[in-house]
Amino acid sequence: MKKDEFYIGYINQIPSKIKRKLKFTVWILVLVVIVFAVVFSFFQNKFKNSTFELTNVSEITGTFHSKPYPSVRIELSPNDYKNVLLLGFGKFGPDKDIENMESRLNSIEGKEVSIKGNLIYYNGKTLLQIADSEKFPVMKKESQLPERKINSLGEIEIEGEVIDPKCYFGVMKPGFGKIHRSCAVRCISGGIPPVFTTRSKEGNSEYFMITDSKGNKINHDILEYVGQPVKVKGALEQLDNWFILKLNVEDIELLKGNSKIYSN
């Protein structure tokens, strides 16, 4: 008589034919798991080698400037200067930390300071997340550096994306584009200076600190344009290794998509 096999979950013994078919199914599932894991991991876009030194505290010594955005200007070699943008903790700008510092030291504008923090760097740009501005002592001296020069380079029209530099140059992988957009909005809204980035066909990028047309900080007005391809117009300036773009928010144009694939 044909064996009438029936599976009951709470009976320990599984009928043999059912057991065999089950084993086969399990092996198929293993294959499916492997294929899924390989496809979703191997074909991810390449991550950039941006760095956020979360566990290492460094000290930067240079001249503090609050315009266009709080930064420390350091001299790498004679006549070779670099501007390190300052940031706060989490998704915040450095304003609170600078307030803490100035409550102890009075104004630090134009003075030489030594600030401790965590370095963030990628592709020629360096930033510092200020560490514990209430605890770490910050020194203040007269500045050794000559006056900084900001060169005017005329009006330009340029296409690219508005990103937040803490994530982009730091630990967010990726720190740009649609999937990062919410975080960038949060960061810029919290006071982190917005940065404009472009990409040439060779894959090289340029970076521009963004201000309004008068050169003042801009945060909330730019939020709706963050993380998307845009065309902007404004006055271009150069400060050492950074560009500054003084743009008119009303002239920002969202570039609508077509069928090309977004890549970086």
Place this chain on the structure above:
Amino acid sequence: MNARLRKRHLIFWILILIILPIIMIRAKINIPQQPIENKTYSKINEQKPFLIKESNDLKNGLKFNFRGENKNQISQLEVILIKPLKDASSTLFELNYNDEKGTFIGEMNETGVYRFPLKEQRLYGVLIFDEIKKDVVIKKVFQWD
């Protein structure tokens, strides 16, 4: 499963069958194109004499080109940075014969082309040094025949 549930399943799956492919296809064909901006604003030295010697360090994403009027008149070191260096600052120095930091050549930032005037013929090597963290990023010695 009774008849009412079977009907509900049918409705759900008809809706899924119609709506999801529309979303999937429209989402993939409507991806915003990342703009390519070919105007660059960083000043690159326009002078580009003849290529005398090439020396690459592709593992670190660097190409070194010595340029000049002729083999005995090397006047420029062209450095092409292909991928970003992983350091807080990248200052280029000549490398002395005792493998130490020599004369300052220039600073590098983003990926791209850098052209530095060179006085030294047959440069022994170069050093990329991070002045912020005070450590050596890359050391490269050149082979001259």
Place this chain on the structure above:
Amino acid sequence: MGLNYQLVLWNKNKKVYDRFILLFVLLYLLLFWGITLITNSNTSLETLTIRSSGTLAILLLHIILSIGPLARINKKFLPLLYNRRHLGVSMFLIALIHGGFSIFQFHMLGDVNPIYSVFTSNLDYSSLHDFPFQVLGFLALLILFAMAATSHDFWLANLSAKTWKTLHMLVYVAYALIVSHVFLGAFQQETSPYMPVLMGIGFVVLVILHISAGIKEVKKDKQTYEASDEDWKYVCEIDEIEEDRAKIFIVDHERIAIFKYENKLSAIHNVCKHQGGPLGEGKIIDGCITCPWHGYQYLPQNGQSPPPFTEKVATYYVKIEDKKVYVLPKPLDEGTEVSPAIIES
């Protein structure tokens, strides 16, 4: 039959099932992390966690959604169905890791409440490719949470069966939200064609499975009499019913299961009180009709579960004339004792 507030009624098969779930989860994570760290090492731990848990949750959801129709198409898949709810809860936990880390990474430590940020950081609700995809994922997670939280039989008994089933059918809404979340989010930026193709294949497989199972059932449903009909209806010849098994008879799109056992015939409503399993596809074990899905039991002569259990299904009058089986389509109250029809030898 776990109404008595026990978290899980463990048995060997459930333990084996759960071990396999754990094994597959570990295999996936090991492969994903390993391949990413080797071929794309500039990743961060947060990104790795978010992506591995998100993609694993999607894979698990595809497997879970396949089990139902597979079990209808071929009985050999019933063991997968038995402990499907553990698979569902596991999938929710993994999706929670994905959602939790994402909310932390992208919305926390900022200037507004993170949940508020989920809904307001991107206000392009009217755009397709700019749509705030994270909202879709968040809503899917809420559905999965509601399902996981009510997955115990305790809830099945205390919410009405209708409510519970309606809630759990929201899994299809969750699936649609998750596919949209991925296509309007990650796939707007990841350029590889293989990932959307794989998701597309998953979609096609699920649709084919559900439609095939649906067609199979619709074919069975063709015959229909009114349930209130006072006339006896012909079912089949006695010999067509296997010993200890049943013949399923369709009435008003509902089904009656007629069991043959110990030279007797009894007829009960086909739908199990537990999760709606097909009792007519079950078997008589130790004198009880046993449901093929989770093994719930009912006595054939009165449709009652053996004590201490209390489930009851409706019974029907059945008779034999000239070796032919007849049934009265009008259901009696659940648990009504009906003398079985005796098979003359």
